[in-house]
Structure formats: structure tokens, C-alpha cells
Amino acid sequence: DAGVTQSPTHLIKTRGQQVTLRCSPKSGHDTVSWYQQALGQGPQFIFQYYEEEERQRGNFPDRFSGHQFPNYSSELNVNALWLGDSALYLCASSNLITGDPTGELFFGEGSRLTVL
């Protein structure tokens, strides 16, 4: 059973550029959440997608946007990158309706973004 997979694992961008990160949820999951983890910090919630719509959003600017596809996979897009966006971006999946009622999240290994 494949878990949550993310790509790319590492990438380097320069300030002002745009980046797209991808996530495939665990088999049977329908909900995808994205978190940003800065060095030495806990993960911070960016947003959650369910049924191809943004269901919940954290305190992140509009430069951060996302998308969920019919196969439940998801993308995170960040525009106008600046140094402070350097972080590990974690994707997590869950089954909102028929799965674990606690909403347990399964995390991928993350995409490490470095902005120079």
C-alpha cells in the first residue's frame, strides 16, 4: 500500500520565482492538507483540500495557492518566492468521510525548498 508521495524531494529557486509541489495521497484517502515546516519549528497549516475545493486555510498569504485533482492528488503553488519561504513542505492525507473519525493524518516525507 503506497503511502503519501511527494515530488520533488529537493529544489532550489531564486527570489521572485514560482514553484509547484506535488502530492499523491495514501490509497483510499480523499483529503489533502499542506504544512510548512521552517527549520527548527513545528509544521504550520497552510490549507486543506477536499472534493477539489479549499476546505480550510491557515494564516498564509494569497501567494500560496493549491489545487486538488479528481484523483485526489494535489499541488501547492507559491508565487513571488522570498527567502522566508525556504522550508520543508509536508503533504498529509486523510479520509474525511468514511475513514478514521479522529481525522488522523498520514504525512509524506516532504519537499525541501531552498530560496536563494
Next chain:
Amino acid sequence: AQSVTQLGSHVSVSEGALVLLRCNYSSSVPPYLFWYVQYPNQGLQLLLKYTSAATLVKGINGFEAEFKKSETSFHLTKPSAHMSDAAEYFCAVSLQAGTALIFGKGTTLSVSS
């Protein structure tokens, strides 16, 4: 607003010693509580979760945590540390199942031989 405080950013123990990682939360309603572990260059793995079924929760790898409402705490313990337990540990809370998790800043556990 809900929040999580992990007391001690770094905890060091000897192999075989008791592990105690502290977590306090603030929440206006009974929360869902989680402990996750993160090994270097990896994602997060769930250790255990509290969902109001029982106050003492047993997780993987010999870890357990006790929910104490009066103290708003959910401390993580393990009777005997192993070298493989060295990692970063995160406490997290959510108010509703399936909603955003609020994480603490994490505690780095070091285990010496």
C-alpha cells in the same frame, strides 16, 4: 484560539532511562491530541492519539501518554529509552476531527549510551 506548548526544546536521557516529554494545550473544548515523531530528513509518523475514549493512550514503540484535563496536559512517556528513539517529537491539537492540526515547536530527544 487553540495552542500547544512543549516544555523543553531539548531533552537528553541515557539508554534505559525514563523518557518524559511535556505538552500543554489550550483549548475551549475537549480537543483531539496527537504525538508525532520525525526522524532526520523524513516526514512525521503518528505515535499515538487521544480521542476521548481513554485518558491513558498507548502508542507505537512503547510510548504512552496520559490526558489530564485539569492540567490541560498530554505528556509523552516511555519507561526505557532506546538509542533508536532519538528524534524530534511534536505534540499537536485539533478541535474537530479532520481539521487543521496545531503543532508545538517540537522537542529534540537525545539518547546516550
